[in-house]
Amino acid sequence: MDLLLCLDKILSDFRSLFNQENFVLSQAFIFGFIANGGNGTLTSLYQSSCSQTRYWSFTKFLSRGKWDADAVVALMIKQLQNTFAIWVYVYDKTRAYLINHL
Numbered sequence: 001m002d003l004l005l006c007l008d009k010i011l012s013d014f015r016s017l018f019n020q021e022n023f024v025l026s027q028a029f030i031f032g033f034i035a036n037g038g039n040g041t042l043t044s045l046y047q048s049s050c051s052q053t054r055y056w057s058f059t060k061f062l063s064r065g066k067w068d069a070d071a072v073v074a075l076m077i078k079q080l081q082n083t084f085a086i087w088v089y090v091y092d093k094t095r096a097y098l099i100n101h102l
Contacts, residue, residue: 029062
């Protein structure tokens, strides 16, 4: 199955946490981050995202966008717990681990 189709399904669960414009921009950021390999400048993330949005909208979303980060994190944790139901997640200030405890 195509990674972008899977990712689109996963990200659609977050739609209710953003207004329409911010949801499109959040998807663009995630696509850009994945396509860029997780590093690079904001410009390279934007270019990697293949977004139809304007560059300024992209930067504005990241710097001044109005959305509840705690709600996004809570939903992400819930999805991770459902996906990795038999795993233990251990986090400290320096590292994060997923440990299979079968």
